[in-house]
Each structure stands twice: as structure tokens, then as C-alpha cells.
Amino acid sequence: MKLSVSKIPEGGINLQFEKDGEWFRGLLPESGQCDFVLDRIDVVCTVRRTKDAVFMEGTASTTMDVPCCRCLEPTRMPVGCSFKYTFVPLPSHPQEDWELRADDLDFAYYEEDTIDLDSVIFEQIMLQIPIKPLCADSCRGLCPHCGINLNAASCRCETGTFDERLAVLKKFKI
Numbered sequence: 001m002k003l004s005v006s007k008i009p010e011g012g013i014n015l016q017f018e019k020d021g022e023w024f025r026g027l028l029p030e031s032g033q034c035d036f037v038l039d040r041i042d043v044v045c046t047v048r049r050t051k052d053a054v055f056m057e058g059t060a061s062t063t064m065d066v067p068c069c070r071c072l073e074p075t076r077m078p079v080g081c082s083f084k085y086t087f088v089p090l091p092s093h094p095q096e097d098w099e100l101r102a103d104d105l106d107f108a109y110y111e112e113d114t115i116d117l118d119s120v121i122f123e124q125i126m127l128q129i130p131i132k133p134l135c136a137d138s139c140r141g142l143c144p145h146c147g148i149n150l151n152a153a154s155c156r157c158e159t160g161t162f163d164e165r166l167a168v169l170k171k172f173k174i
């Protein structure tokens with residue numbers, strides 16, 4: 001969705017729209033490995049304008065399907081964020097504070113009277129994708145020896161390894 005800055009009414013506008021998971025996937029770099037799938041993304045935001053400065057505030061929320069990074073079980077988790085941006089036109093002659101402001105996460109430039117809301121949403125959702133998604137903080141993961149899911153079952157591997165070591169020691173003594 002693209003916004004025409006000059007068409008934003010003085011009193012501001014409330015926007016509500018949705019993007020689907022396919023749209024999100026299409027924007028991901030092809031080289032980037034991604035094993036998550038997003039549901040529909042719901043966006044609600046308010047846009048206000050003072051001359052050529054645009055203030056945006058809103059929320060984006062969705063649900064993510066992803067394998068737990070410890071036990072590999074498919075896991076569903078909510079992903080959401082609230083965001084706040086101030087947009088100003090890209091200066092034709094960079095000023096002194098240009099770089100300073102560019103470092104500010106809440107601050108952005110727009111060009112040719114257009115703000116691309118889609119890239120705002122994409123950026124915000126990307127920031128919320130966990131690097132190590134877990135089905136639960138207490139997930140016990142898989143046994144490194146037999147691969148059994150330790151959340152659902154237990155195994156005797158640890159004891160087994162211990163016995164093996166003992167056996168080696170015994171042998172050595174003999």
C-alpha cells in the first residue's frame with residue numbers, strides 16, 4: 001500500500017488493512033533460509049500530517065508457524081509489534097544533521113510524495129521474528145544420542161554413555 005502524502009487530510013486518517021503471508025514471503029531475500037510461514041498480517045494505523053512531515057503510529061500482528069529450534073516440533077506463535085514513524089521529505093541537499101537523523105529508527109525519509117506502507121510493515125515484522133523460536137521456554141529438545149523428543153518421552157542415553165565410559169575404564173584397569 002502506498003500513501004500519497006499530499007492527499008493525507010489535515011485531521012489525519014485511520015487505516016486498517018491486511019497483507020497475506022505470501023506477500024511477506026515474496027519480499028524475503030531468496031538466499032535467506034527461512035523455515036517460518038506467516039498467517040495473514042493485520043495492520044491498524046493512524047497517519048497524521050503537519051505540512052510535509054508525516055506521523056504514523058500503529059500495530060501489526062500475525063501468527064507464525066515455525067519448527068521449534070530445539071525439538072523441531074511445529075509451533076505456532078503470535079508475532080506482533082507496535083510502531084511509530086516520523087517521515088519527512090528526502091532533502092535535495094543533505095544537511096548537517098542528515099546522517100544523525102538517518103540513524104534514528106523511528107525516523108524515515110520519503111520521496112516523490114509517496115510513503116510505502118508495505119515496506120514499513122515488512123521491516124517491522126522482520127524485527128519481530130525470533131532468531132531461535134521455541135515451543136516453550138522450558139523445551140527440553142531432542143536427545144543428542146537417540147534423537148527422541150525429551151518433552152514427550154525419556155530415554156536412557158545418558159546412563160548408557162556413562163556405562164560405556166565405565167566399561168572402558170574397567171578394561172583399562174585389567
Ligand SMILES: [Zn+2]
Binds near residue numbers: 134139141
Ligand atoms: Zn521445542
Ligand SMILES: [Zn+2]
Binds near residue numbers: 155156
Ligand atoms: Zn536418548
